Amino acid sequence: xxxxxxxxxxxxxxxxxxSVAFRCEHGHPTDVVYExxxxxxxxxxFYKRRDHHGNIFDESGVWRFRELLNFxxxxxFDVIECASHFVSLDGSEGRLSKPYHMKRxxxxxxxxxxxxxxxxxxxxxSGSFKDNGMATAVTHGKMVGAKRIICASTGxxxxxxGMFAANEGMxxxxxxxxxxxxxxxxxxxxxxxxxxxEVDGNFDDALEQSLRDVERDGYTVNSINPFRIExxxxxxxRLLEHLEWKAPDWxxxxxxxxxxxxxxxxxxxxxxxxxxxxKMPRIAVINAEGASTLYNLYNGKFGTKLRWNGGNVDTxxxxxYYDNMGRRRLDPHxxxxxxxxxxxxxxxxxxxxxxxxxxVVTTVSDKEMLDAMAVVGLNGFDCEMASGAALAGIKKLIxxxxxxxxxxxxxILTGRQKDAMLPVRYHNESxxxxxxxxxxxxx
Numbered sequence: 024x025x026x027x028x029x030x031x032x033x034x035x036x037x038x039x040x041x042s043v044a045f046r047c048e049h050g051h052p053t054d055v056v057y058e059x060x061x062x063x064x065x066x067x068x069f070y071k072r073r074d075h076h077g078n079i080f081d082e083s084g085v086w087r088f089r090e091l092l093n094f095x096x097x098x099x100f101d102v103i104e105c106a107s108h109f110v111s112l113d114g115s116e117g118r119l120s121k122p123y124h125m126k127r128x129x130x131x132x133x134x135x136x137x138x139x140x141x142x143x144x145x146x147x148x149s150g151s152f153k154d155n156g157m158a159t160a161v162t163h164g165k166m167v168g169a170k171r172i173i174c175a176s177t178g179x180x181x182x183x184x185g186m187f188a189a190n191e192g193m194x195x196x197x198x199x200x201x202x203x204x205x206x207x208x209x210x211x212x213x214x215x216x217x218x219x220x221e222v223d224g225n226f227d228d229a230l231e232q233s234l235r236d237v238e239r240d241g242y243t244v245n246s247i248n249p250f251r252i253e254x255x256x257x258x259x260x261r262l263l264e265h266l267e268w269k270a271p272d273w274x275x276x277x278x279x280x281x282x283x284x285x286x287x288x289x290x291x292x293x294x295x296x297x298x299x300x301x302k303m304p305r306i307a308v309i310n311a312e313g314a315s316t317l318y319n320l321y322n323g324k325f326g327t328k329l330r331w332n333g334g335n336v337d338t339x340x341x342x343x344y345y346d347n348m349g350r351r352r353l354d355p356h357x358x359x360x361x362x363x364x365x366x367x368x369x370x371x372x373x374x375x376x377x378x379x380x381x382x383v384v385t386t387v388s389d390k391e392m393l394d395a396m397a398v399v400g401l402n403g404f405d406c407e408m409a410s411g412a413a414l415a416g417i418k419k420l421i422x423x424x425x426x427x428x429x430x431x432x433x434x435i436l437t438g439r440q441k442d443a444m445l446p447v448r449y450h451n452e453s454x455x456x457x458x459x460x461x462x463x464x465x466x
Contacts, residue, residue, distance in 0.1 A: 027055060040094055041166055084155070120258070123142070128141060131395070134429075135429045138431050138432060144436060153179050171194040194218070197218065208441045230368065246369055256293075266431075273431070274306055275307040308383075313355055360409070392415050394411070397456075
């Protein structure tokens with residue numbers, strides 16, 4: 024009742040679930056495709072599972088929605104079957120993630136009333152949204168008999184992969200751009216026993232090296248893995264459930280490798296097709312100014328505007344842009360290391376999501392992200408600098424009247440703060456808008 028399928032309609036090659044055909048033989052990305060239409064009566068089942076009675080798969084913010092991502096093709100009401108297939112950190116992945124109103128954040132963004140929601144994914148066990156997708160990626164890894172998982176990382180992926188691998192007794196190799204990872208994130212990978220492999224260059228170089236090596240021995244858990252995308256679909260599931268399945272006007276994500284926007288787009292396309300939601304929210308992707316590949320291509324800053332075009336994407340334009348980056352040595356650069364990515368691996372799936380939702384792409388500066396990060400902190404919530412891109416982007420889009428002040432907007436805060444010195448430096452500089460510098464009382 025499910026299979027892998029190339030996302031390009033003119034290609035449409037299909038593969039069995041127990042394969043690692045994450046790209047078809049023509050090099051296009053693949054999706055997990057479900058043939059059955061899930062009944063909307065499952066909404067009530069999902070709600071009742073929140074009172075989990077000790078069942079970790081009902082407690083999990085990922086596996087609670089298991090009927091919508093049943094690539095294991097099991098009886099989802101059989102706890103023994105669930106336990107023999109699903110990978111879970113005792114139900115903690117996604118468990119505490121839901122949208123919140125933050126009054127100071129709303130004032131900062133210029134939103135009216137209670138129209139703005141922010142959903143902190145930093146409450147996941149490793150501290151970021153990655154745990155949603157890692158639960159499903161490692162589940163599929165077990166299905167195909169993988170003993171070693173491999174990832175390239177700017178920090179959060181390595182923490183999540185290391186945690187899940189340690190919990191499952193698997194080996195984990197983490198490829199990192201040497202000297203470019205926040206120590207708080209890198210220390211997590213070490214803590215969980217991952218083998219660190221340093222690569223000279225940036226994240227894009229680390230990813231390319233990891234994908235070459237994975238062909239010899241291992242299983243990639245980067246977001247080119249369509250089974251990881253399945254777990255990340257539960258981020259919009261939870262926000263929609265919290266809004267009683269009434270779609271907001273906007274869902275806003277920071278833009279890095281673009282796995283999140285790809286997963287959100289896939290979730291919304293499926294739910295709309297199945298009749299679970301009546302309208303499609305618009306997706307906004309917020310790039311850092313120093314890592315703005317999608318923004319530049321989508322908005323025609325490099326010539327023709329890059330679009331999904333029914334699956335006939337002008338990949339030559341992407342290749343030309345990347346070649347230009349290489350010739351001019353235009354490496355991505357931002358303090359928000361989680362989105363310091365110049366060659367987003369999921370750009371094609373993201374274009375599909377933007378096409379389906381009439382989406383937009385903009386950029387924000389490092390200073391704007393830091394201010395937004397500080398505002399979230401002043402609401403009593405924690406987020407990393409890259410998460411600040413979502414709130415800063417909402418503010419910018421409201422000011423430019425792309426988003427109306429009373430539009431219902433959900434911004435995704437993708438991770439908690441792991442670079443301890445970022446907020447210290449921010450608040451010690453009194454010129455920063457929300458700084459709280461220390462006071463000296465003397466001896």
